Amino acid sequence: xxxxxxxxxxxxxxxxxxxxxxxxxxxxxxxxxxxxxxxxxxxxxxxxxxxxxxxxxxxxxxxxxxxxxxxxxxxxxxxxxxxxxxxxxxxxxxxxxxxxxxxxxxxxxxxxxxxxxxxxxxxxxxxxxxxxxxxxxxx
Amino acid sequence: xxxxxxxxxxxxxxxxxxxxxxxxxxxxxxxxxxxxxxxxxxxxxxxxxxxxxxxxxxxxxxxxxxxxxxxxxxxxxxxxxxxxxxxxxxxxxxxxxxxxxxxxxxxxxxxxxxxxxxxxxxxxxxxxxxxxxxxxxxx
Amino acid sequence: xxxxxxxxxxxxxxxxxxxxxxxxxxxxxxxxxxxxxxxxxxxxxxxxxxxxxxxxxxxxxxxxxxxxxxxxxxxxxxxxxxxxxxxxxxxxxxxxxxxxxxxxxxxxxxxxxxxxxxxxxxxxxxxxxxxxxxxxxxx
Amino acid sequence: xxxxxxxxxxxxxxxxxxxxxxxxxxxxxxxxxxxxxxxxxxxxxxxxxxxxxxxxxxxxxxxxxxxxxxxxxxxxxxxxxxxxxxxxxxxxxxxxxxxxxxxxxxxxxxxxxxxxxxxxxxxxxxxxxxxxxxxxxxx
Numbered sequence: 001x002x003x004x005x006x007x008x009x010x011x012x013x014x015x016x017x018x019x020x021x022x023x024x025x026x027x028x029x030x031x032x033x034x035x036x037x038x039x040x041x042x043x044x045x046x047x048x049x050x051x052x053x054x055x056x057x058x059x060x061x062x063x064x065x066x067x068x069x070x071x072x073x074x075x076x077x078x079x080x081x082x083x084x085x086x087x088x089x090x091x092x093x094x095x096x097x098x099x100x101x102x103x104x105x106x107x108x109x110x111x112x113x114x115x116x117x118x119x120x121x122x123x124x125x126x127x128x129x130x131x132x133x134x135x136x137x138x139x
Numbered sequence: 140x141x142x143x144x145x146x147x148x149x150x151x152x153x154x155x156x157x158x159x160x161x162x163x164x165x166x167x168x169x170x171x172x173x174x175x176x177x178x179x180x181x182x183x184x185x186x187x188x189x190x191x192x193x194x195x196x197x198x199x200x201x202x203x204x205x206x207x208x209x210x211x212x213x214x215x216x217x218x219x220x221x222x223x224x225x226x227x228x229x230x231x232x233x234x235x236x237x238x239x240x241x242x243x244x245x246x247x248x249x250x251x252x253x254x255x256x257x258x259x260x261x262x263x264x265x266x267x268x269x270x271x272x273x274x275x276x277x278x
Numbered sequence: 279x280x281x282x283x284x285x286x287x288x289x290x291x292x293x294x295x296x297x298x299x300x301x302x303x304x305x306x307x308x309x310x311x312x313x314x315x316x317x318x319x320x321x322x323x324x325x326x327x328x329x330x331x332x333x334x335x336x337x338x339x340x341x342x343x344x345x346x347x348x349x350x351x352x353x354x355x356x357x358x359x360x361x362x363x364x365x366x367x368x369x370x371x372x373x374x375x376x377x378x379x380x381x382x383x384x385x386x387x388x389x390x391x392x393x394x395x396x397x398x399x400x401x402x403x404x405x406x407x408x409x410x411x412x413x414x415x416x417x
Numbered sequence: 418x419x420x421x422x423x424x425x426x427x428x429x430x431x432x433x434x435x436x437x438x439x440x441x442x443x444x445x446x447x448x449x450x451x452x453x454x455x456x457x458x459x460x461x462x463x464x465x466x467x468x469x470x471x472x473x474x475x476x477x478x479x480x481x482x483x484x485x486x487x488x489x490x491x492x493x494x495x496x497x498x499x500x501x502x503x504x505x506x507x508x509x510x511x512x513x514x515x516x517x518x519x520x521x522x523x524x525x526x527x528x529x530x531x532x533x534x535x536x537x538x539x540x541x542x543x544x545x546x547x548x549x550x551x552x553x554x555x556x
Contacts, residue, residue, distance in 0.1 A: 019186040020193040047158040054159035055219050056199020063194045080194050081526060082499055082550055084223035084362065086389050086409070088382040103407060104366040108525060109498060109552060111364050111407070129381060129389070131364070133499055133550065135526060220387060221360055221411055223501065225528050225548070227521040242546060243505040247386060248359060248413060250503050250546070268520060268528070270503070272360055272411065274387060297464040298471040325436040332437040333497050334477020341472045358472050362501035 006076055011036065011068050014076060018064075024057065026064060035101040036068040042094050053091035058116060058128050059083065065100035066112035066132035073105045074136055081109075083132040091127045093118025103131075110134040145215055150175065150207050153215060157203075163196065165203060174240040175207040181233050192230035197255060197267050198222065204239035205251035205271035212244045213275055220248075222271040230266045232257025242270075249273045283353055289314065289346050292354060296342075302335065304342060313379040314346040320372050331369035336394060336406050337361065343378035344390035344410035351383045352414055359387075361410040369405045371396025381409075388412040423493055428453065428485050431493060435481075441474065443481060452518040453485040459511050470508035475533060475545050476500065482517035483529035483549035490522045491553055498526075500549040508544045510535025520548075527551040 006014060008031040015021050015028050015038075024046065030037040040061060048054040063083050070078050100114035113131040117124040145153060147170040154160050154167050154177075163185065169176040179200060187193040202222050209217050239253035252270040256263040284292060286309040293299050293306050293316075302324065308315040318339060326332040341361050348356050378392035391409040395402040423431060425448040432438050432445050432455075441463065447454040457478060465471040480500050487495050517531035530548040534541040 014188055017188040018193065019184050020196060021187075023184045045158050045162045048160075049153055049156040054157065054199060055202045055222065056195055057159060059198035059202070059222070059224070060193060060195020063198070080226050082223065082225050083194065083198070084221065084501075085198070086221050086381070086411070087219050088389055103364070104404070108555070111366055113407075126382070129391075133364070138525070223362075225520070225550070227528055242503070243543070247416070250505055252546075265521070268530075272503070277386070292466060295466040296471065297462050298474060299465075301462045323436050323440045326438075327431055327434040332435065332477060333480045333500065334473055335437060337476035337480070337500070337502070338471060338473020341476070358504050360501065360503050361472065361476070362499065363476070364499050365497050368496075 006071050007031070011071065020060065021064060024060065026061070028068065031068065031072055033072050034069065035099070036065055036072060038065045038068065038098050040096045042096070053096065055085065055087060058087065058091050059085045059130065061096060061098040061116055062114045062128065062130035063132055065098035065114045067134060069100040069102050069112050070110040070134045073102050074110050077137040078110065078134045079137055081133045081135050083130060085128055085130040087128055089125065089127045091118055093120045095119040097124060108136050110136070145210050146170070150210065159199065160203060163199065165200070167207065170207065170211055172211050173208065174238070175204055175211060177204045177207065177237050179235045181235070192235065194224065194226060197226065197230050198224045198269065200235060200237040200255055201253045201267065201269035202271055204237035204253045206273060208239040208241050208251050209249040209273045212241050213249050216276040217249065217273045218276055220272045220274050222269060224267055224269040226267055228264065228266045230257055232259045234258040236263060247275050249275070283351065284349050285309070289349065298338065299342060302338065304339070306346065309346065309350055311350050312347065314343055314350060316343045316346065316376050318374045320374070331374065333363065333365060336365065336369050337363045337408070339374060339376040339394055340392045340406065340408035341410055343376035343392045345412060347378040347380050347390050348388040348412045351380050352388050355415040356388065356412045357415055359411045359413050361408060363406055363408040365406055367403065367405045369396055371398045373397040375402060386414050388414070423488050424448070428488065437477065438481060441477065443478070445485065448485065448489055450489050451486065453482055453489060455482045455485065455515050457513045459513070470513065472502065472504060475504065475508050476502045476547065478513060478515040478533055479531045479545065479547035480549055482515035482531050484551060486517040486519050486529050487527040487551045490519050491527050494554040495527065495551045496554055498550045498552050500547060502545055502547040504545055506542065506544045508535055510537045512536040514541060525553050527553070
């Protein structure tokens with residue numbers, strides 16, 4: 001086993017180091033080799049002008065989940081090169097759940113994708129999809 | 140002149156309505172027909188785990204600037220369908236400046252693009268580029 | 279049933295109308311509501327400079343499969359607004375199979391995604407993924 | 418001067434090696450450090466079902482121009498990782514001109530962008546924009 005590949009506990013510690021993730025209240029709920037689930041409760045400060053979650057926070061959840069998924073196969077020395085977000089439906093919910101997986105791991109690049117769900121009245125609705133291309137930082 | 144097309148003052152009011160933009164400290168610095176400039180001071184809470192600005196906040200600035208640029212030609216009844224971000228360099232600076240412009244306005248879709256600069260020691264460095272495709276919300 | 283939604287036979291006729299698809303040898307193999315499979319045999323003329331399939335043809339297969347998947351839910355009055363391609367592995371094979379599905383149908387926009395496989399020695403390998411955002415053309 | 422960085426003549430020779438580029442009739446018109454212009458005459462076989470240029474060929478021109486622009490700063494050992502295309506207007510014209518430039522060169526990744534024009538009745542109209550992220554192939 002690669003000692004650099006973070007466990008669920010290590011991802012949680014990593015997550016605590018990111019000031020923005022702490023402010024958002026992002027939690028790492030699950031981590032397996034090649035996939036993770038993160039969650040975030042709704043709070044008013046993440047809203048845009050009609051009260052849906054801001055597209056930037058949608059992107060932050062997708063980028064964060066993708067980064068952690070990549071870390072489970074390639075360690076944490078990674079930087080996002082490119083990410084994209086499809087805004088499928090208004091991002092509403094009392095809680096948001098981002099499920100990311102590695103599409104293709106590589107020596108220098110990791111391709112990942114993510115689905116973001118908003119939970120309202122106990123029901124999860126797919127509100128956005130996205131993908132992130134991460135580069136392995138060479139030592 | 141289309142009365143629905145917001146002036147600089149109207150964009151500033153619109154910006155004040157978005158809780159996340161207020162929290163970030165985003166300001167609308169300039170607005171012309173087809174282009175806007177927005178700015179945001181650095182604050183610790185927008186950092187990721189090594190202290191650069193979080194990619195999600197990079198995306199929020201790009202998405203916000205693109206949306207305002209689109210509003211100057213199509214009014215404010217717009218929703219982002221898709222946005223993407225290229226992370227060119229670590230997003231560092233004491234202030235961030237996003238310059239967005241309309242690439243192609245249309246009846247139902249507006250294509251926009253944006254450059255994001257980080258200012259450090261009085262010098263602006265291009266840290267990210269991105270684009271947003273917005274849909275005109277039909278009444 | 280929406281009479282404008284094409285059946286497998288109608289997609290095949292539509293496919294025959296596109297000169298580039300005919301030249302490529304693209305065939306519609308399967309079509310259900312919300313998903314299609316198209317296939318294309320390798321031919322030397324679709325190669326790039328080291329003999330893999332040209333990224334443009336990779337994009338053409340993804341865009342075509344996504345468009346047909348969208349047509350199965352929204353009819354054929356559609357135009358691609360945006361598409362993107364992830365080049366995961368060298369696109370090699372004696373045959374290429376693109377499997378597309380609708381991620382989110384809408385009144386004015388259809389979000390789709392696609393996986394492209396290269397078949398070599400009887401084995402299918404994922405060589406690319408992509409997505410296309412289509413607009414419904416208003417009459 | 419980096420001997421691996423291709424001159425206009427070397428790009429033209431490289432272009433001749435790609436079977437698809439030859440079939441399309443792609444020509445390298447201009448090359449400077451960080452930017453290139455390629456051109457292609459219209460031919461019926463590149464059409465989609467209503468006679469516009471196929472989105473795949475639009476993508477091929479953008480991907481090709483971006484790759485050559487990257488080659489002018491990083492040599493020809495490059496592979497596209499990701500590319501995206503915005504279809505702004507129907508791709509019509511008797512000739513297509515793709516103008517690509519390097520947005521950010523790096524040791525392992527090159528960010529590029531491109532504008533595609535269709536020329537009709539002597540007038541160039543912007544029909545698509547796109548971008549390509551290229552990876553430097555390590556020896």
